[in-house]
Amino acid sequence: MSYGKHILWACTAALVTGWVLTYDGGHCPGIVTRHPCNWTCMRLTLQWPGSFCIGLNKTICKVPQTVHDWTIHGLWPMRTGHCCNCWPVFHSHLQEIEPELNQLWPSFIKGKHFFNFWKEEWIKHGTCAGCEETMGSPVLYFQAAVKLRKLFDIDSVLESSGIKTSCDVSYKYDDIHGALTPLLGNDYDLQCVKDSEGREAWIQLKIHLFRNQTLGCLKQEQEEKFNTLAWFNGPGHPCPKNTTIFYVPINYENPHEPCN
DSSP: OHHHHHHHHHHHHHHHHEEEEEBBTTTTOOOOOOOOEEEOOOEEEEOHHHHHHTOOTTBBOOOTTOOOSOOEEEEEESSOOOOOTTTOOOOOGGGGGGHHHHHHHHOBBBBBBBHHHHHHHHIIIIIHHSSGGGGGGHHHHHHHHHHHHHHHHHHHHHHTTTTOOOOOOEHEEEEEEEEHHHHTTOOOEEEEEEETTTTEEEEEEEEEEEESSOOOOOOHHOOOOOSTTTTTOOSOOOOOSSSSSOOOOOOSTTTTTTTT
16 A cells, blocks of 8 residues: 555544544644544534625725625534544535535635635534534535525525615614524524724624534533634624624625725
8 A cells, every 4th residue: 555545544544433643744644633523513604795804904805796695604513623634625526516605605815716715614624524424525514514504594584574784774682683583593693893983793693503403502612702713813703782783785895894
């Protein structure tokens, strides 16, 4: 067996058995650490394109003209630590579902090919999710995320509840919560970001799921701090309950200041 095939076999075996060989410079050197296959909860994190670029450098952020609805930020098993870089994903793996991913899971960073964004999400999170049979390959993982995004049709729910994008009209926390509760119960968190005028703009929705992709999560997972790795040091924070929240429109020409 060639060295390359040996490494691939070893990494694959590690994933199947629940162990991971740590990765260094494209190789698995043989240092064994426990793979976190015993995770219970995960989060489907959706992001609103209208406010995503707020607070980011305008030279790096762009919203594609083809994007009009809530998009996927990621599907994240919780409290897993490092996963396994040894499980690669290739563009050809995702070609069958690429049209849906382009629409529902785009990158808003200039110069970053969509596939590179998906590849990062797979390495950081998908390889941990791969412990679950229904997400046990790159294509199954991304199919699961797309299926969940379609199931949680946030855009239609908000529109039917009269919550529409605006730079002039804001909403109470309870207004948004009341619209989402029939669909999501209480298994979600709202995240906001402050714009240049100090207004609270709704940026993300984190939906708590069990490992079998049903709504719900253990209490300790729900209470996890917002500034942990789940947010990756982003600018977001829990949406305040004591002030109104803006659901800003998408501004393709000026996405970092959508209301100016």
